[in-house]
Amino acid sequence: MSTIKQGRRPQARWAAPMLALALAACGGGDTSRPAASAMDASTGGMAKAMAVTPAAAAPAYNYAEALQKAILFYEAQQSGKKPDWSRVSWRGDSRLTDGSDVGLDLSGGWYDAGDHVKFGFPAAWTATQLAWGALEFEAGHKDAGQHDALLRNLRWINDYFIKAHPSANVFYGQVGNGSTDHSWWGPVEVYPKAAPAYKIDATCGGSDLAGETAASLAAASMVFKTSDPTYSATLLTHARQLFTLADTKRQKYVECITDAQGFYNSWSGYNDELAWSAIWLYRATGEAAYLDKAEGFVGSFGTEGQTSFLPYKWTQDWDSKHYGSYLLLARLTGKQKYKDAMERNLAYWTTGTPEGERVTYTPGGLAWLSSWGSLRYALNESFIALVYAKDVADATKQQRYRDFAMQQLNYALGSNPRNSSYLIGFGANPPQHPHHRTAHGSWADSQSVPTNHRHVLYGALVGGPNASDAYTDSISDYVSNEVAIDYNASIVGVLAAAQQLFPGSVPLANFPQAEVASEDEYFVEASLNSTGTTYTEVKALANNRSGWPARVTDKLSLRYYVDLSEVIAAGRSAADIKVSSNYADGGVARGLVRCGTSNLYYASGDFSGTKIYPGGQSAYKKEIQIRIAAPDSTTFWNPVNDPSYTGLGAPGSTAVKVANITLYDDGRKIWGNEPAACGGVVLPVPATPTGLAAAAGVGSISLSWSAATNATGYTLKRSTTGTAGSFALLASPTGTSYVDSGLAGNTRYYYTVSARNDSGESAASDPVWATTPVGPPAAPAPTATAGNATVTLNWATVAGAASYEISRATSATGSYASLASGLSVLTYVDSGLTNGSTYFYKVGARNTAGVTLSDPVSATPSGGGGGGGGSSNCTLTLDSTNDWGSGQVLRVLLSNTGTTAITGWGFSFTESNPFTSTNSWSGTFTVTGTQVSYTPASWNASVPAGGNIDAGMQLTYSGAKPVPGAVTMTGASCSVVIK
Numbered sequence: 001m002s003t004i005k006q007g008r009r010p011q012a013r014w015a016a017p018m019l020a021l022a023l024a025a026c027g028g029g030d031t032s033r034p035a036a037s038a039m040d041a042s043t044g045g046m047a048k049a050m051a052v053t054p055a056a057a058a059p060a061y062n063y064a065e066a067l068q069k070a071i072l073f074y075e076a077q078q079s080g081k082k083p084d085w086s087r088v089s090w091r092g093d094s095r096l097t098d099g100s101d102v103g104l105d106l107s108g109g110w111y112d113a114g115d116h117v118k119f120g121f122p123a124a125w126t127a128t129q130l131a132w133g134a135l136e137f138e139a140g141h142k143d144a145g146q147h148d149a150l151l152r153n154l155r156w157i158n159d160y161f162i163k164a165h166p167s168a169n170v171f172y173g174q175v176g177n178g179s180t181d182h183s184w185w186g187p188v189e190v191y192p193k194a195a196p197a198y199k200i201d202a203t204c205g206g207s208d209l210a211g212e213t214a215a216s217l218a219a220a221s222m223v224f225k226t227s228d229p230t231y232s233a234t235l236l237t238h239a240r241q242l243f244t245l246a247d248t249k250r251q252k253y254v255e256c257i258t259d260a261q262g263f264y265n266s267w268s269g270y271n272d273e274l275a276w277s278a279i280w281l282y283r284a285t286g287e288a289a290y291l292d293k294a295e296g297f298v299g300s301f302g303t304e305g306q307t308s309f310l311p312y313k314w315t316q317d318w319d320s321k322h323y324g325s326y327l328l329l330a331r332l333t334g335k336q337k338y339k340d341a342m343e344r345n346l347a348y349w350t351t352g353t354p355e356g357e358r359v360t361y362t363p364g365g366l367a368w369l370s371s372w373g374s375l376r377y378a379l380n381e382s383f384i385a386l387v388y389a390k391d392v393a394d395a396t397k398q399q400r401y402r403d404f405a406m407q408q409l410n411y412a413l414g415s416n417p418r419n420s421s422y423l424i425g426f427g428a429n430p431p432q433h434p435h436h437r438t439a440h441g442s443w444a445d446s447q448s449v450p451t452n453h454r455h456v457l458y459g460a461l462v463g464g465p466n467a468s469d470a471y472t473d474s475i476s477d478y479v480s481n482e483v484a485i486d487y488n489a490s491i492v493g494v495l496a497a498a499q500q501l502f503p504g505s506v507p508l509a510n511f512p513q514a515e516v517a518s519e520d521e522y523f524v525e526a527s528l529n530s531t532g533t534t535y536t537e538v539k540a541l542a543n544n545r546s547g548w549p550a551r552v553t554d555k556l557s558l559r560y561y562v563d564l565s566e567v568i569a570a571g572r573s574a575a576d577i578k579v580s581s582n583y584a585d586g587g588v589a590r591g592l593v594r595c596g597t598s599n600l601y602y603a604s605g606d607f608s609g610t611k612i613y614p615g616g617q618s619a620y621k622k623e624i625q626i627r628i629a630a631p632d633s634t635t636f637w638n639p640v641n642d643p644s645y646t647g648l649g650a651p652g653s654t655a656v657k658v659a660n661i662t663l664y665d666d667g668r669k670i671w672g673n674e675p676a677a678c679g680g681v682v683l684p685v686p687a688t689p690t691g692l693a694a695a696a697g698v699g700s701i702s703l704s705w706s707a708a709t710n711a712t713g714y715t716l717k718r719s720t721t722g723t724a725g726s727f728a729l730l731a732s733p734t735g736t737s738y739v740d741s742g743l744a745g746n747t748r749y750y751y752t753v754s755a756r757n758d759s760g761e762s763a764a765s766d767p768v769w770a771t772t773p774v775g776p777p778a779a780p781a782p783t784a785t786a787g788n789a790t791v792t793l794n795w796a797t798v799a800g801a802a803s804y805e806i807s808r809a810t811s812a813t814g815s816y817a818s819l820a821s822g823l824s825v826l827t828y829v830d831s832g833l834t835n836g837s838t839y840f841y842k843v844g845a846r847n848t849a850g851v852t853l854s855d856p857v858s859a860t861p862s863g864g865g866g867g868g869g870g871s872s873n874c875t876l877t878l879d880s881t882n883d884w885g886s887g888q889v890l891r892v893l894l895s896n897t898g899t900t901a902i903t904g905w906g907f908s909f910t911e912s913n914p915f916t917s918t919n920s921w922s923g924t925f926t927v928t929g930t931q932v933s934y935t936p937a938s939w940n941a942s943v944p945a946g947g948n949i950d951a952g953m954q955l956t957y958s959g960a961k962p963v964p965g966a967v968t969m970t971g972a973s974c975s976v977v978i979k
């Protein structure tokens with residue numbers, strides 16, 4: 001968020017006239033729309049926008065890497081004490097005293113964007129969105145190796161919300177003043193401004209702000225339910241209190257936190273946040289009263305323009321929670337009106353509404369809602385589309401929504417007319433000049449100093465192109481080139497979904513590397529100020545341009561060295577030489593101090609007590625003029641032999657960087673060369689380390705070498721070819737060993753090592769190499785299909801597997817006995833089984849490194865055969881993983897992978913413990929004790945080939961969690977999966 005009077009959404013949006021119906025030819029919202037080519041001329045990107053991606057295609061981009069980076073961005077936005085798990089080397093502690101103006105510790109949280117205000121409203125939405133993605137696409141996050149990182153960052157922001165909620169009816173919704181903040185351009189570690197705290201309470205409220213924060217806390221309580229039940233309960237307590245505040249004191253938060261009006265005004269009001277937070281509290285608690293409230297609030301949503309429809313022409317974003325509300329209410333209630341509202345919004349973004357209205361598409365295929373941060377809107381809708389695609393039964397719609405989302409994601413990652421990535425530090429030609437103060441790292445309070453950013457802000461999604469696909473990578477363009485916590489909120493979940501739909505990507509190993517300072521952080525600039533026959537007067541400037549991270553110091557001092565040999569030869573002593581200063585910007589001149597027993601002395605320019613920091617033209621450097629003078633009328637003064645005189649420009653010349661004047665921070669030398677007699681030891685550059693050895697294990701190579709004398713650190717480089725010029729930086733350890741992990745199997749890696757210290761770096765060693773062994777294969781993903789007294793297992797080829805093996809048990813967690821091994825085929829038929837009994841199987845993939853077992857799959861042989869043309873090529877899944885300790889959503893999924901429809905189907909099962917069914921959808925669950933039978937709703941009674949059914953019931957219980965089992969199907973014989 002860059003400047004005042006620039007809301008992220010134009011207010012005119014709510015008064016906008018109906019869009020022209022120029023896109024009517026694309027309308028219809030059904031599957032029988034005209035061929036794409038017919039619309040190309042009038043709509044440009046229509047064909048590209050709706051291009052179908054083959055479901056089995058390889059990932060178009062490394063989604064795991066993009067996800068890894070997109071999550072890392074949130075660590076660059078951290079405020080307060082930097083946690084030890086932060087991976088952003090160039091960030092440090094900042095704003096530790098936030099909240100001190102109101103007597104609270106409000107340190108922590110996230111900076112909003114390229115600025116340093118902690119705006120609570122978009123932060124809360126961002127946190128909700130990240131948690132929602134964690135719940136919907138947990139498998140993708142885990143498969144990409146990013147689940148732990150996401151949870152750390154979710155905990156970070158929710159911890160801050162808890163801090164900001166010191167009592168039930170008080171919530172601090174902003175720290176930092178927008179106008180004050182935006183008047184300064186520098187790294188936040190040296191923030192020179194006040195950061196006032198703003199609150200809502202029972203007197204002056206904020207239903208939108210409190211509601212969205214309650215939603216975040218409730219969603220996070222579900223995320224942490226299993227891994228940290230205590231924390232989960234704490235989150236839920238705060239969520240309940242904030243919802244009550246939101247519901248009781250109905251008000252827009254910007255009426256109370258007025259500073260936010262120019263930045264995150266609550267354009268759409270608070271009814272959507274009230275519904276949204278009630279939905280999440282219902283999901284987290286299972287208490288029906290919350291669901292009743294949520295549905296009630298939808299009644300206050302109003303309509304889209306002059307239509308009778310619920311709003312459909314925007315998307316879920318920091319301001320509007322209408323669309324997520326439709327989606328989750330459709331899932332939770334099964335009511336058609338919510339499905340209709342959701343699908344109308346999706347039609348507006350994809351094929352067009354029945355009336356022919358459709359969001360603008362750029363010629364390159366970006367669904368373009370608004371100029372300010374165009375990409376995030378497209379990705380917000382992509383997230384909605386991907387989640388709803390999980391629920392929708394219509395396979396055509398499901399594919400359409402997924403295609404839309406993947407097309408928008410791939411556009412952001414590089415599939416666009418510029419062939420450029422919009423995710424910083426990822427892909428081809430990504431942005432280099434985002435509108436982000438700390439990543440830029442100016443020391444001069446200026447967007448043009450330095451020319452290039454000092455840091456790579458990995459994973460930040462920039463605003464994006466205009467409606468013509470044009471974009472300029474300019475630091476000053478906060479409309480298209482800023483980054484923000486809310487910009488990244490959806491792409492994280494979308495990438496996790498992409499990892500599930502198009503698996504195979506792996507994250508980068510050894511990422512991120514610590515940044516190495518690319519220029520001197522501290523140094524002295526100097527020139528002669530005045531000279532005479534009896535004196536030397538030098539003008540010296542102490543510079544603090546620190547940036548890795550930026551630091552404030554008030555203990556700098558510099559030293560100017562003189563050789564008094566000629567003074568002593570003239571029969572005088574140091575006592576005859578006077579040190580003085582005619583000008584000092586916060587420093588004092590001192591001296592002389594003798595260096596041991598030599599004739600060398602130094603004068604000091606001491607800035608103790610004066611803050612010098614990279615925060616502005618007059619802040620990052622301080623000048624002192626030091627005059628060193630012999631008595632008047634003497635003739636012996638000779639500056640030429642003085643060590644610090646060398647290299648100084650003539651009086652009146654520009655001060656230049658000089659290494660012969662040394663600089664200290666609290667007595668520790670941080671710049672320049674001390675003469676040897678003055679304590680300085682010029683370290684020789686270390687020799688090349690010897691004894692480099694590489695030992696390979698599965699997935700890693702351990703490196704060790706002998707210590708090099710005088711080395712302060714080592715540089716490891718790696719190559720997979722070993723040719724000159726192919727080695728890239730791997731790590732910069734300070735010790736003499738390193739483990740290179742995350743490596744591919746059966747691959748040869750080459751390494752060199754060099755040693756370094758402040759004086760320089762040695763030549764690299766000769767390369768050594770090691771070859772990683774073949775690792776164990778990945779786990780197979782079998783399916784089990786029941787037949788008459790038989791179960792047939794099928795699985796796909798697992799890369800690197802030499803053979804497959806089968807084991808069987810009578811329960812998922814039971815003892816598995818081997819049935820077969822050494823298989824080279826991809827199928828196995830287990831026969832002679834008892835009909836009606838459920839059998840569990842694991843398939844193992846083996847090679848010389850070991851065996852990896854699949855998750856269990858099960859099937860129940862049946863002698864009855866599939867009636868009504870039912871196919872055995874189907875899977876029935878009973879999923880009870882959405883459980884919160886006192887209740888759960890039991891989802892029922894039927895996937896018909898066969899070639900004929902399944903009709904007249906149903907099933908019964910037994911729950912392991914007593915429960916009470918509170919509601920259900922997409923079918924009837926008849927409960928007798930722990931016995932349950934399910935009859936599909938009329939529209940689910942027939943499942944077409946390739947179709948899916950998504951039904952479920954919500955239940956409450958006390959004691960142990962009920963788990964379904966003993967499933968018996970009628971009308972079809974599907975493989976049964978219980979989760």
Ligand SMILES: [Ca+2]
Nearest residue numbers: 268269272319
């Ligand atoms: Ca709202």
Ligand SMILES: [Ca+2]
Nearest residue numbers: 563638639642
């Ligand atoms: Ca001299």
